Amino acid sequence: MQKPKIFDGHNDLLARLWLADDEDPSSAFLHSTLTGQMDWERCQKGQLIGGLFAIFVPPFEYVKKNYPHKIDWTLHQTAYTTQQVEQICFAQMSYLLQIEAKSAGKIKICRTVAEIYDCIANGIFAVVMHIEGAEVLDADFHLLDVFYAAGLRSIGALWNTPNQFGHGLNVPFPHSPDTGQGLTALGKELIRYCQHKRLVVDVSHMNEKAFWDTASILQQPIVATHSNVHEICPQARNLTNMQLEEIAASKGFVGVNLDTAFLREDGKRNAETSFDILIRHFDHLIEYLGEDHVGFGSDYDGGFMSNAWADISYFPKIIDKLSAHGYSDDLIDKISHRNWLSVLENIWGK
């Protein structure tokens, strides 16, 4: 078989760069001097052709505990100010723009599917700008217009903590995805606005009510960029079979998350996790969604990985396992990138 080309639906590189305090984050990525789970060299080893790069504001309490120098203590803060949320988002967006600018034409932020196909044909790495947790946005969506102009094409309105668009999903394992109220009135407006702008609407961090609120508004494919099967691993953030049926009916898409806590039956972070459980999620998703609606949403630089797929350079090993499991070359081609490109084309248009 030909070398697989991987288009990956989720990573948290930009948030990690923000936390890492490197003087020149974009060059650190490009020169592959990073210690996390991905950098430019390892993307190439992993046979990546592109993917969604998330802008993500790490939760205040997490940063306060683990990266206290990031907090301005003179403000006696218990939460970020609006200005700080904007600064964190703009910093990460700027890293991505700099990565593109310094890549000597090797990396491009894509705004259309035609641009992505053009990149693939010319060996250029295709980046899609995504935001995970949209608390930075104002109620009139003016900032969303500006982000769109800067290249944003995909949005996860919520992360695990509540914001102005919806309620939280921060519950212990195991748990049903039903954690209470769903989208706020403003959250519903945001989904309508995203539909109008033809942005990807990511349901990966939505609780059940927010998922169904979104499904009732959206008239485009429903995408979960990095979620797995709740029947196998009952994390609240994984998808029930009813949710999978709804995604299938919308001709939507699920990107498989490689974080072991979202794969294992015991919901544990465990570096000894084997490929078998990963393959069970793929089999189940294909059973419910068909072969054309499943792909990758790794969560590298944001998830706890098995030693068997420790960093982004391990993608070819995952492909080998899927192949050994009996997946045809055509199916592997779909999972590795074609399905992602199809759903983007269905949402964005040609």
Ligand SMILES: [Zn+2]
């Ligand atoms: Zn996430």
